Amino acid sequence: xxxxxxxxxxxxxxxxxxxxxxxxxxxKILGIGDAVTSTVTVAMHVPSQxxxxxxIVKVEDRELGGRELDKIALIAPAATVNVIRNYNVAExxxxxxxxxxxxxxxxxxxxxxxxxxxxxxxSFVVRSKSxxxxxxKYCDRELxxxxxxxx
Amino acid sequence: MSSFRGRDVLxxxxxxxxxxxxVLRTARKxxxxxxxxxxxxxxxxKILSTLFYEPSTRTxxxxxxxxxxxxxxxxxxSSAEGTSVQKGETLADTIRMVEAYxxxxxxxxxxxxxxxxxxxxxxxxxxxxxxxxxxxxxQTLLDLYTIWDEKxxxxxxxxxxxxxxxxxxxxxxxxxxxxxxxxxxxFVSPPTLEMPTEIxxxxxxxxxxxRAAHRLEEVIRDADVLYVTRIQKERFPDPQEYEKVAGSxxxxxxxxxxxxxxxxxxxxxxxxxxxxxxxxxxxxxxxFKQAFNAVPVRMALLDLILGEGA
Numbered sequence: 001x002x003x004x005x006x007x008x009x010x011x012x013x014x015x016x017x018x019x020x021x022x023x024x025x026x027x028k029i030l031g032i033g034d035a036v037t038s039t040v041t042v043a044m045h046v047p048s049q050x051x052x053x054x055x056i057v058k059v060e061d062r063e064l065g066g067r068e069l070d071k072i073a074l075i076a077p078a079a080t081v082n083v084i085r086n087y088n089v090a091e092x093x094x095x096x097x098x099x100x101x102x103x104x105x106x107x108x109x110x111x112x113x114x115x116x117x118x119x120x121x122x123s124f125v126v127r128s129k130s131x132x133x134x135x136x137k138y139c140d141r142e143l144x145x146x147x148x149x150x151x
Numbered sequence: 152m153s154s155f156r157g158r159d160v161l162x163x164x165x166x167x168x169x170x171x172x173x174v175l176r177t178a179r180k181x182x183x184x185x186x187x188x189x190x191x192x193x194x195x196x197k198i199l200s201t202l203f204y205e206p207s208t209r210t211x212x213x214x215x216x217x218x219x220x221x222x223x224x225x226x227x228x229s230s231a232e233g234t235s236v237q238k239g240e241t242l243a244d245t246i247r248m249v250e251a252y253x254x255x256x257x258x259x260x261x262x263x264x265x266x267x268x269x270x271x272x273x274x275x276x277x278x279x280x281x282x283x284x285x286x287x288x289x290q291t292l293l294d295l296y297t298i299w300d301e302k303x304x305x306x307x308x309x310x311x312x313x314x315x316x317x318x319x320x321x322x323x324x325x326x327x328x329x330x331x332x333x334x335x336x337x338f339v340s341p342p343t344l345e346m347p348t349e350i351x352x353x354x355x356x357x358x359x360x361x362r363a364a365h366r367l368e369e370v371i372r373d374a375d376v377l378y379v380t381r382i383q384k385e386r387f388p389d390p391q392e393y394e395k396v397a398g399s400x401x402x403x404x405x406x407x408x409x410x411x412x413x414x415x416x417x418x419x420x421x422x423x424x425x426x427x428x429x430x431x432x433x434x435x436x437x438x439f440k441q442a443f444n445a446v447p448v449r450m451a452l453l454d455l456i457l458g459e460g461a
Contacts, residue, residue: 109263111261111262111263111283111284112262112263112264113242113260113262113263113264113265113267113268113282114264114268116242116262117241118241118242118243118268119241119243120243120268120271136264137264137267138263138264138267138268139263139264139283139285140162140263140264140285140286141263142349
């Protein structure tokens, strides 16, 4: 009998086809740390026909919203996000990289006005989607290490 | 009515070549007023706020002079000391307050992107007078005016930028604008202070080729315009290394031996040792004229943005 590595969930979200090695970044984006009340299942380095290797994250009793999806799209634009209700895929939420990344990245330039106490959200213009290149709307600098600047 | 009425001036990138040409032509018409030969009341009753969060005598005074020459008034501060900024007021709040006192706002601020933020919090036009190491579009416009006024055009001119091309903000905007206007560019700098790849990419995108060199002597004979910038001591951990590098980019009569007769030498000022005083007496030196050009160019911008005839 085939042993299931990851069991189905009743309600929640399954993020599949995450590039291998990025599952922990996805957890960081979702703010999954100590204060989590539901079950989170992470499968890393799973064989995949399409990708060779992939990661999977399953979060029970939580459906992901707009900004969380935008953040995931930044690091894993080809991932699939399925909302599960009563063991069935109730909704497939497409990941689309927005033209502007608002409030989801921090500018790496310490001298940028967006890093000062001002009533604004960070804002980046997506200059290219593949490879991903973003430029700060305020200081005009390109963000080099995008993943580590996710808010 | 021009497209300039009420417009923000945040970055030279917001200007099309046609916009730049309009500013330059308008600036030329302003010269007799800027030198006091003619009078103008075209901005009578208008108020300009000059908010300088860090000192910049030249930029602030030329804006205030430009406004006064056109019959308008300027008010503001020349450092953050003694203002509500020191009490912890955000830039956004200061801008919302100043909006009520004036028709346009000139802003110099130590943080990059400050002018763009300011423009988001007011309906009044915001003119960026330098934001940290970011943009300084009115400096670029007065540099462009100087080249155009002296040379008559941009296309085909060999413009050589020399000095600190990595950190010098004026040269980045200038290189971008000159590429847009069809000038040939040559970059001369020490290996550690080369033009950033991003700027080089943008020049290439305009379909223009450029030259890069480490020695001024290699390229001086081809130059029509030599734009000299200061190499700052603090960029070098070793003072001796600085002396060596700075000395090798000094423009003096010896370096100019092979230069074209019509070569013009520009510098955003203040200079330290990068141009020898003996050069001041030659026909090549236009840097003091360049400094004067700040007034007609800023008058042109203010008139286009605020004037009734605009």
